[in-house]
Amino acid sequence: MLNFALRRLSQLLLTAIVSSFLLFVVTEFSPGTVSRQILGPYALPNQVAQLDEKLGLSQSLPRRYLNWVSVLVGLKANPLGDPALGLDLHDSRGERYFGNFGYSLMFKQPVRDVLGEPLRNSALLGAVAMIFIVPLSLLIGILAGANAGTRLDWSISSLCLIITAIPEYAAGVILLTVFVSYLGWLPGTSPLLASEQWSVASQLVLPVTVLALATVGYVARIVRASMAETMTKPFVRTALLKGLSKRQIVTRHVIRNGMIPPLTVLLLQLNWMVGGVVVCESIFAYPGVGRLLLQAGLFGDLALVQTITLLSLAMAGVTQLVADISYVALNPRVRLT
Amino acid sequence: MTQSENSQRPVEPAASGSWKRFWPKSVRGRLGISLILFWVLAALLAPLIAPYPPNAQDMDALSNLGPSAAHWLGTDLLGRDILSRILWGARTTLLVVPIATASAFAAGTAIGLASGYFGGLVDRVISGISDIILSFPTLVLYIVLIASIGPSIINIVIAITLASAPSIGRIVRGLTLELRSRGYVAAAEMRGESVLFLLFLEILPNARGPLLADLSMRAGLAVVTVGTLGFLGLGLPPPDPDWGSMVAENVTMIPVYPYMALFPGLAMCSLVIGFSMLADGLEEE
Numbered sequence: 156m157l158n159f160a161l162r163r164l165s166q167l168l169l170t171a172i173v174s175s176f177l178l179f180v181v182t183e184f185s186p187g188t189v190s191r192q193i194l195g196p197y198a199l200p201n202q203v204a205q206l207d208e209k210l211g212l213s214q215s216l217p218r219r220y221l222n223w224v225s226v227l228v229g230l231k232a233n234p235l236g237d238p239a240l241g242l243d244l245h246d247s248r249g250e251r252y253f254g255n256f257g258y259s260l261m262f263k264q265p266v267r268d269v270l271g272e273p274l275r276n277s278a279l280l281g282a283v284a285m286i287f288i289v290p291l292s293l294l295i296g297i298l299a300g301a302n303a304g305t306r307l308d309w310s311i312s313s314l315c316l317i318i319t320a321i322p323e324y325a326a327g328v329i330l331l332t333v334f335v336s337y338l339g340w341l342p343g344t345s346p347l348l349a350s351e352q353w354s355v356a357s358q359l360v361l362p363v364t365v366l367a368l369a370t371v372g373y374v375a376r377i378v379r380a381s382m383a384e385t386m387t388k389p390f391v392r393t394a395l396l397k398g399l400s401k402r403q404i405v406t407r408h409v410i411r412n413g414m415i416p417p418l419t420v421l422l423l424q425l426n427w428m429v430g431g432v433v434v435c436e437s438i439f440a441y442p443g444v445g446r447l448l449l450q451a452g453l454f455g456d457l458a459l460v461q462t463i464t465l466l467s468l469a470m471a472g473v474t475q476l477v478a479d480i481s482y483v484a485l486n487p488r489v490r491l492t
Numbered sequence: 493m494t495q496s497e498n499s500q501r502p503v504e505p506a507a508s509g510s511w512k513r514f515w516p517k518s519v520r521g522r523l524g525i526s527l528i529l530f531w532v533l534a535a536l537l538a539p540l541i542a543p544y545p546p547n548a549q550d551m552d553a554l555s556n557l558g559p560s561a562a563h564w565l566g567t568d569l570l571g572r573d574i575l576s577r578i579l580w581g582a583r584t585t586l587l588v589v590p591i592a593t594a595s596a597f598a599a600g601t602a603i604g605l606a607s608g609y610f611g612g613l614v615d616r617v618i619s620g621i622s623d624i625i626l627s628f629p630t631l632v633l634y635i636v637l638i639a640s641i642g643p644s645i646i647n648i649v650i651a652i653t654l655a656s657a658p659s660i661g662r663i664v665r666g667l668t669l670e671l672r673s674r675g676y677v678a679a680a681e682m683r684g685e686s687v688l689f690l691l692f693l694e695i696l697p698n699a700r701g702p703l704l705a706d707l708s709m710r711a712g713l714a715v716v717t718v719g720t721l722g723f724l725g726l727g728l729p730p731p732d733p734d735w736g737s738m739v740a741e742n743v744t745m746i747p748v749y750p751y752m753a754l755f756p757g758l759a760m761c762s763l764v765i766g767f768s769m770l771a772d773g774l775e776e777e
Contacts, residue, residue, distance in 0.1 A: 174624045181640050313520065320768040322716040324723045325757035328739055332750035343747050430631030434720060438743060448632065449724055452639035460639065464632055471627050 160480055167472045178464055179220050182457050189235075189457060192260055210234045229253040256465075257458035261451060266462045270444065274466075276347060277432055277443035283359060284366040284428070289421060291367070292374035293414075299375070300382020300413065301405045312379065319372035323431050327365045327438040334361065345439040362439045366431050370424055378417045385413035415486050422478040426471045521773020524708075527766030531759075535582040544573040546580035546733050557749055565755050568742055574752065577733035578759050584734040585763065588645055589714045592652040596714075597707060599657035604664025605691045609672055615665075622658035630655050634717065638726040645728065648721060652714055663706055667699040674698075705774035712767030719760045735760045 190206035191198065207213045211222055211234055225231040232250035235258050244258045246265040256266035299311040321329075335343040342350075345358035385391070386409055394404045433445035440446070444463055451459035516522050534541070543564075544550070549571040550563070559566040565574040603622070607615040625633070637651045671677065672695060680694050721727040722736020723743075735756040742752035 170624055170627055174627055177624065178636065181636055316520070316768055316772055317765050320712060320765045321761050322719055322764060324720060324736070324739060324743075325761045328743060328746065328753045328757040329761075331743075331746045332754045336747050336750040426629050429629035433631050433635070434723070437724060448635060452635045453725060455639065460636060464628070464636055467629050467632050468627060471629060475627070 156483070159483060163476055163479055167476055171468070171472060174468055175224075175465060176220055178461060178468070179223060180216065182461055182464075183216070183219065189260070192455060209237075226255055226257060229255055233257050256462040259451070259456055259459045261454045261456040261459065266458050269447070269459065270462065273442055273444045273447045276441065277436070277445060280359070280362055280366065280432060280435070280441065280443060281425070281428060284363045284370070285425075287363065287367045288370050288374065288424075292371045292421075293378055293417070295371065296375040296378020296417065297382055297405070297410060297413075300379040301386065301401075301409065303379070303383035303386060308379070308383075312376065315372040315375050315379075317372075318368055319376065321369070323365055323369055323434040324438055326368050327361070327435065330361055330364060331438075343439075345441045347442055358439075362435050362441050365435050365438070366428060369431060370428060373427075374417060374421055374424060377420050378413075381416045382409060382413040385409045388412070415482065418485065419478040419482045422474050422481070425474050426467075429467050429470070516770065516773045518773040518776050520769045521776070524766045524769030524771070524773055527762055528770065531582050531763050531766070532586060534579050535586045538579040538583055542573075542576040542579045544576040546577050547572060548576075557752075559751065566749070566751050568738075568752050569745065569749075574738075574755055577738060578735070578756055581733040581735045581738060581756065582759070582763075584728065584732065585715060585718055585760075588648055588718050589711055591645075592649045592714045592718070593707065593711045595649055596653045596656040596710060597660055597703075599653050600660025601664050601696065601703075603657065604661040605668055605695065607661065608665040608668025609687070609691055609695070618661065619665075622661055625654065625658045628655075630717075631720065634721060635724070635726065638721065643721070643726050643728065648718065648727070652717055656710060656713070660706065660710065663702065664699065667702060668695055671695045671698055702775075705771050708767050708771035708774055712764045712771065715760065715764050715767060 190203045190210065190212060194202055194206060204213070212219065214222070222231065226233050229251045233246075233255060236244050236246060236250060244263060244265075246255070246258075248255075248265070248267070254267070256270075258264065259266050259269045262269045295311060295315070299308045299315075302308050331343055334341045341360055342353040342358050345362055347355055347358060349355050390408060390412075391404055394408055395401075399407070429445070432443065433449055435441065436443045436446040437449055444466075448460065448463040450456075451463065516525055550567060550573065551571055554567075554571045557567050557569070557571075563573050563575065565578070567573055568577070603618050607618040628636075633655050634651050637654065638647060641647045641650070668691075677690060677694050680690055685694075718727065718734070719736035719739075722734045722738075723740045725737075725740060727736050728734055738756040739753045739760075742749070742756075745752050746754075
């Protein structure tokens with residue numbers, strides 16, 4: 156077990172290095188370079204070249220990647236923070252520290268200062284959504300799976316199929332139309348500032364619903380499939396023959412055995428939610444990382460795009476690792492090779 | 493259970509040349525394909541049936557933006573007919589989606605066949621790269637890519653191909669691994685057929701069942717992607733309509749004029765639901 160965990164961990168490290176390099180290459184290829192952005196559209200090409208030289212951007216790609224990583228782990232000072240450049244960028248944490256993600260050119264602040272608040276907001280959104288997603292999807296999936304083949308199952312599965320298919324932004328629009336435009340029960344935007352009319356909690360309702368809808372449909376379908384398969388196992392027949400009621404069979408035997416695949420899926424769902432979070436936050440003007448990533452991407456704020464993508468990659472890697480390990484830990488039949 | 497039912501049913505010869513062969517057998521599949529065909533027809537006939545040109549502004553309608561006899565679904569803030577824009581927008585979506593899906597499938601099938609058939613180093617390299625691409629959350633990958641290379645039809649196709657080819661490759665790889673040990677593949681190998689013949693004429697046609705269902709699901713996902721990119725402002729540049737950007741243009745008006753964003757959103761939903769229902773129906777067969 157420990158061996159397996161260690162091997163997966165080293166794999167994760169390798170993936171982290173390669174994917175961060177890929178990310179670096181893709182973002183560095185974007186047309187608006189950092190120097191061009193600082194100097195503005197009217198700068199002469201030789202001025203841009205000069206600044207490139209100073210910032211070390213004229214070096215080869217692998218060199219630049221190494222520079223970037225050394226700034227990140229605190230071995231080098233970020234050249235953008237040099238007071239001689241007159242960019243007026245400073246970092247209260249000092250020049251060199253571990254986890255230095257550079258400066259956001261959009262906000263003229265260190266990325267870490269920019270990210271703190273939105274990260275907390277998005278984590279809140281994700282956590283509240285998960286509180287609803289887990290019990291709801293398990294309940295719906297178990298209900299459909301335990302009654303596989305019946306009309307109830309067909310209706311639940313069809314509904315889940317439709318709900319999963321609805322894109323997040325379309326779901327957002329439909330909910331806004333009903334609850335904001337016609338009923339007037341909820342606020343249309345969620346700036347997370349309590350106003351006289353709307354409390355912060357009421358501002359969370361619609362974003363959480365949009366986020367939960369798509370995920371619940373998908374996870375419930377997987378729970379249903381796993382439950383339906385477990386229902387056909389011989390031990391269910393044995394339990395039936397020894398006189399247990401259907402309720403007892405489902406709660407005592409089928410759920411325990413049928414929950415292993417959905418649990419890992421739920422963990423991996425966290426990654427899928429990152430995309431949903433971006434859309435959700437832009438619909439409701441929710442001050443989170445997703446909207447920040449979109450703004451940064453449209454503005455061309457390389458440092459911010461790279462940092463947020465790195466964070467989402469790190470989350471993807473860690474959840475994958477936890478999912479793999481928990482799958483093995485929960486299911487003694489899985490042999491480690 | 494369905495397996496045993498199938499084996500007891502008399503085998504009917506496939507009516508070759510009859511279009512009925514392609515008509516899905518499940519209710520969901522039929523509903524799905526009807527929705528898709530509806531939008532395909534709407535897109536093809538848009539120039540004939542759309543009441544107005546997509547970018548024409550009706551200044552008279554500005555005093556009453558809501559649905560009326562002249563504008564069945566109302567107009568947007570610029571007085572452009574929403575029904576016409578939805579019909580024309582179907583063309584954008586149904587142009588980009590098939591190209592992107594086909595290109596993703598071509599790439600995914602090629603890498604899946606190669607890694608499944610050759611195994612060894614080829615497999616490890618392809619799977620390694622695929623795993624890394626798959627470790628990016630999809631939408632983040634799109635934002636990074638499109639923000640870097642710029643929004644255009646070609647770039648959206650490239651982004652969708654890059655993001656979905658690895659997972660298609662995984663499915664094809666699994667199917668290839670299973671099929672390459674079959675007798676007919678060994679027989680073809682013995683006859684001395686070329687590797688390409690084996691891959692594309694022996695293995696691929698026999699993997700078509702699960703692949704068709706996946707194709708339909710991917711097309712649905714591509715519709716969502718094209719719409720979402722349009723919504724996020726990473727889609728095609730204005731003024732030509734596409735559903736995603738129509739929603740984005742009008743989403744702030746929802747408290748006052750909800751239909752402006754609602755109708756394009758519903759159009760998008762119905763097409764995506766069509767593709768997922770078809771995928772579900774094909775999976776059951």
